Amino acid sequence: MIAQNRKLATIHDSTLIVAVDIASQKHVARAINWRGHILGEPLIFDNRLEGFEVFLQWIRQLQAKHGLSEVVVGMEPTGHYWLNLAAYLRACDVRVVLVNPFHVKQTKEFVDNSPTKNDRKDALVIAKLIKDGHFV
Numbered sequence: 001m002i003a004q005n006r007k008l009a010t011i012h013d014s015t016l017i018v019a020v021d022i023a024s025q026k027h028v029a030r031a032i033n034w035r036g037h038i039l040g041e042p043l044i045f046d047n048r049l050e051g052f053e054v055f056l057q058w059i060r061q062l063q064a065k066h067g068l069s070e071v072v073v074g075m076e077p078t079g080h081y082w083l084n085l086a087a088y089l090r091a092c093d094v095r096v097v098l099v100n101p102f103h104v105k106q107t108k109e110f111v112d113n114s115p116t117k118n119d120r121k122d123a124l125v126i127a128k129l130i131k132d133g134h135f136v
Helices: 002-009 049-066 083-091 101-112 119-131
Strands: 015-021 026-032 043-046 070-075 095-098
Touching: 015 049, 015 119, 026 049, 026 119, 043 049, 049 070, 049 083, 070 083, 070 119, 083 095, 101 119
Parallel strands: 015 070, 070 095
Antiparallel strands: 015 026, 026 043
């Protein structure tokens, strides 16, 4: 519980929370604020350098539009497809956190009362888990 409180303390009213549903070719990103309000439309971007640059630009635009000075990007570490994105973001001084895939699976039903899976929903579930301090 103390560890989760420390994690929660890192999420402020000035924090943009961005979550990415990782895939082999195309990733889906969603953004929320510290209260869980959805910010902007989902972004679908390629799993390559050009896509990562588009993603970072999207983040910076959301930060500017909503006056948010901090950003945390979270993702599920499934497979190896997340590694390049995480390395790119860390090189750009963006905080990257990981969410347990089991937690994502167990939490899906809370979003819309359905256990169905889709990339936009999964990204939103990941974002809400981060908001609530369930990340490493």
